[in-house]
Amino acid sequence: MTITITAFERSPDGGQGMARDMRVRWALEEVGQPYDVRLLSFKAMKEPAHLALHPFGQIPTYEEGDLALFESGAIVFHIAERHAGLLPDDPNARARAITWMFAALNTVESPIVDREVAEYLEGDETWYEQRLPFIDGRIRKRLGELSGRLGNADWLDGAFSAADLLMVTVLRRLEGSAILEEYPNLSGYVARGKARPAYRRAFDAQPAVFTAAPTG
Amino acid sequence: MTITITAFERSPDGGQGMARDMRVRWALEEVGQPYDVRLLSFKAMKEPAHLALHPFGQIPTYEEGDLALFESGAIVFHIAERHAGLLPDDPNARARAITWMFAALNTVESPIVDREVAEYLEGDETWYEQRLPFIDGRIRKRLGELSGRLGNADWLDGAFSAADLLMVTVLRRLEGSAILEEYPNLSGYVARGKARPAYRRAFDAQPAVFTAAPTG
Numbered sequence: 001m002t003i004t005i006t007a008f009e010r011s012p013d014g015g016q017g018m019a020r021d022m023r024v025r026w027a028l029e030e031v032g033q034p035y036d037v038r039l040l041s042f043k044a045m046k047e048p049a050h051l052a053l054h055p056f057g058q059i060p061t062y063e064e065g066d067l068a069l070f071e072s073g074a075i076v077f078h079i080a081e082r083h084a085g086l087l088p089d090d091p092n093a094r095a096r097a098i099t100w101m102f103a104a105l106n107t108v109e110s111p112i113v114d115r116e117v118a119e120y121l122e123g124d125e126t127w128y129e130q131r132l133p134f135i136d137g138r139i140r141k142r143l144g145e146l147s148g149r150l151g152n153a154d155w156l157d158g159a160f161s162a163a164d165l166l167m168v169t170v171l172r173r174l175e176g177s178a179i180l181e182e183y184p185n186l187s188g189y190v191a192r193g194k195a196r197p198a199y200r201r202a203f204d205a206q207p208a209v210f211t212a213a214p215t216g
Numbered sequence: 217m218t219i220t221i222t223a224f225e226r227s228p229d230g231g232q233g234m235a236r237d238m239r240v241r242w243a244l245e246e247v248g249q250p251y252d253v254r255l256l257s258f259k260a261m262k263e264p265a266h267l268a269l270h271p272f273g274q275i276p277t278y279e280e281g282d283l284a285l286f287e288s289g290a291i292v293f294h295i296a297e298r299h300a301g302l303l304p305d306d307p308n309a310r311a312r313a314i315t316w317m318f319a320a321l322n323t324v325e326s327p328i329v330d331r332e333v334a335e336y337l338e339g340d341e342t343w344y345e346q347r348l349p350f351i352d353g354r355i356r357k358r359l360g361e362l363s364g365r366l367g368n369a370d371w372l373d374g375a376f377s378a379a380d381l382l383m384v385t386v387l388r389r390l391e392g393s394a395i396l397e398e399y400p401n402l403s404g405y406v407a408r409g410k411a412r413p414a415y416r417r418a419f420d421a422q423p424a425v426f427t428a429a430p431t432g
């Protein structure tokens with residue numbers, strides 16, 4: 001059955017792969033599954049046809065036969081459950097990897113997304129500059145804890161898994177802020193993720209988006 | 217094997233069940249699994265013994281034999297995977313329920329937690345009152361979308377599942393703000409969740425916490 005995912009028709013980041021379809025592309029490349037992409041305008045994302053697939057009007061979605069999913073973490077998990085290579089076979093190691101998947105999206109990503117939301121929603125408000133230290137403080141707290149746990153390991157818990165895939169994409173959202181560079185082991189971790197052939201293939205599969213929305 | 221979870225020694229909400237151990241208690245009650253609770257002081261949560269279990273120094277954790285997990289969503293999922301009653305058997309329905317689990321924690325909970333963070337971190341700042349409409353606007357956007365999808369259904373996707381368990385606990389965080397009441401079908405949904413016998417048992421199992429920290 002053909003897998004079809006959705007992505008932005010015009011990339012808000014000029015093709016830097018920060019949109020959440022990148023996670024799904026990367027997961028599909030890791031397990032060697034081909035996929036089709038349906039590009040959506042911002043307008044189409046809020047229309048009934050797409051809202052039937054994604055109640056919150058976002059990308060990515062995932063369609064395969066009569067199955068339709070949304071929410072990038074859930075889609076990556078679905079791919080990891082159906083195909084070898086993204087979750088350990090040992091039941092306890094598998095449960096720990098799933099724990100880290102939730103941790104990446106719920107505990108680490110939240111303050112990082114808050115930084116982006118503040119910028120586009122409150123960037124022109126008088127308090128924006130004063131608030132930044134609060135936001136960055138929350139991010140640094142989480143990064144410090146994550147850095148402490150990772151230590152000099154290559155990946156979060158043994159071999160590379162769907163948890164690392166999600167965590168790397170979460171940490172990548174800090175690129176350009178200089179915060180990540182304060183934690184050399186986390187910078188190295190992100191670099192290791194980006195060096196994976198499957199990551200490169202996923203990133204390079206974005207040209208349609210890239211050319212549709214040049215940077216700047 | 218005995219299941220042991222951790223919870224706050226002193227409840228920040230006076231036993232209203234807003235802490236994330238409530239999700240795990242509720243899940244264990246739904247599947248009929250007994251459990252022990254180890255109460256932790258805020259100080260103990262940041263000490264090495266607990267950080268070894270939970271890298272971010274939070275509650276709840278979950279221990280069962282040589283398995284140790286953290287992150288409430290992952291623990292609820294683990295319970296749902298191991299015991300009947302919290303996830304559908306049909307593979308597609310199961311994948312959709314997991315999608316809603318991630319959606320509850322990543323898409324719906326984020327702006328709601330942001331409201332709490334703003335209150336305790338920036339409640340005394342000059343901009344706090346001005347920011348509230350931004351925060352509540354983000355919450356209302358999500359609740360409107362969720363309300364539209366739920367319609368007059370009892371649960372998110374067919375029978376009650378771990379997704380509803382998580383979503384109800386997420387929406388409960390808005391109790392006292394009057395925002396939830398703007399969406400009668402969501403208020404009814406939360407009330408249905410709280411009326412489940414397993415929810416009541418989980419809630420009533422908190423007396424140690426409740427008595428340790430009286431409200432006000």
